[in-house]
Amino acid sequence: MATLDIRDLHVDVVTETESKEILKGVDLTVSSGETHAIMGPNGSGKSTLAYSLAGHPKYQVTSGSVTLDGEDVLAMSVDERARAGLFLAMQYPVEVPGVSMSNFLRTAATAVRGEAPAIRTWVKEVKQAMKDLDITEEFADRSVNEGFSGGEKKRHEILQLELLKPKIAVLDETDSGLDVDALRVVSDGVNKYKADSDGGVLLITHYTRILRYIHPDKVHVFAGGKIVESGGPELAEELENNGYLRFTSGKPAAV
Template structure:
């Protein structure tokens, strides 16, 4: 069993007028077997949290800590964080021209595991993961995210999750841009990952619709770079009916 622990995390980004603090003291603990949903309005710091954990150079950690099983995550390089068991599914996956999905996946797996997978077995695993996401084997010969629809990009992210098999999945608005069919397929993929029992999921979303298919153990409401409220699945239902207005108003007056 593993634990991802975030303590008093402060993060800033550089702007034309100087550093701007985005995260203002975030505390969050995710354990194996748990699914945590982070919800909140635009600009509340949800994606900043995801990219800070992953090690994006745009985001400067100015205080606090992130540990994985007691080890300092923030001192590790991006690739070291991946090898330690962290995975980030991006809100806007980027195109990688000239690199096929097949080569990308095999290279990523080799980098994470420290050795290249057996080719024959690997091809079978890739085709199986694609099939589970409703994608045919020919998809592996396309260039990474080049000409992909929004749904294909998000399905490909979950294929990566399945094959790389991290300890913790950080999913940054994986539901954005998906129609209802693609949303169900992606949700099923996340649920398969979680069902392994020793996996943790940090699911970032604006909306509650994905939570109809992925049931969170904990829900955290982000406002103005802080956790404004925490609860169980019932908190997501409250947000569905009431929205974020009361939290935003309270944050503005504090």
Template structure:
């Protein structure tokens, strides 16, 4: 069993007005096989947490720690974090002109594992994963995300997750922009990776609709860069019914 542990994390970014603190002491522990949902209003720090875990250089950790099985994640480069078993499904996947999906997937898998996958087995795995995610086979020869719809980009993110088999996946608003059919397909992919690989999952979302398909054991409410409340799946139901008003009122006072 692996453990991703975040302790008293403070993160800032540089703005035209100077340094601005976004995360103000976040503490979370995620273990193998657990699904944690992070919910909260816009600007509460959810995506900042995801980017910080992944190693985005814009976000500066001013204090606190992120460790995985006791190893200091903050001391790792981005590629070292990927090899250690961390995966980020981005909120806005970028296009990579000139790099085909086939080349990207195999090159990334080789870099993560330290050796190239056997071609025959790998080809079978890619085709099987694409079929399950209802990604047309022609996409394998297209450039990464170039000309893809929002839903197609999100399916490709989950395709990467299924093929790379991370220990922990951070899914940053993977449900945004998905219609109901695409939401089901993407959710099925997350559930497969979770059950087959005992993957720990940090699911960031604004809405509870994805939680109808991916059931978290833990729900954390982010407000103003802090964890305002934690609970089980029933907390998500309360947020759906009542919104974030009771958490925001003290901040606005």
């Protein structure tokens, strides 16, 4: 049973000219087998939370705590966080020219598992995972994300998720830029990961369409750098119907 516990997290974004507070006291707990959806308007701090959990140097934690199974995540380097069981699927996956997908995936699996997977078993594992995500085998020889379409990049992120099987997966707007078919494939991949590993999912999104395929246990509204309301799937339906006005203006949404 894995638990990610975030308590009163405050984070500044540091640029060349200034440091600005974005997260203003986030409290959240995600455990094995749970799916939590975070929804909110642009600029509310959702992606800042994702990158802060992953350890991006641009985001400076000024106070609060993050623990994974009682261990201090904030004291860990980026690679230590990954080995501890945290995974981030990025909104904008980066290209890595000169590094093939096959080498990248096996190196990552070796680092996370503590030993290199046996070649024969690994090849079967990768081929099956690629087949599940409608990724053709030729992609294994291509450089990581180089020349990939937006949908291909997102499928590659979920391929990593399936092969690495982290304790907690943070998915930062994985649905952005996907057509209906790709959205179904990616969602099926997330659901398979959760079923196979009993991992926890923190799903960051603007829209409810992905929640038709990945059913959340809890929905949290993010506004002004913190969670302002939590509820069940019915909260996502309210956001679909009325938007975020009630949470950003202090006034009731129009009916």
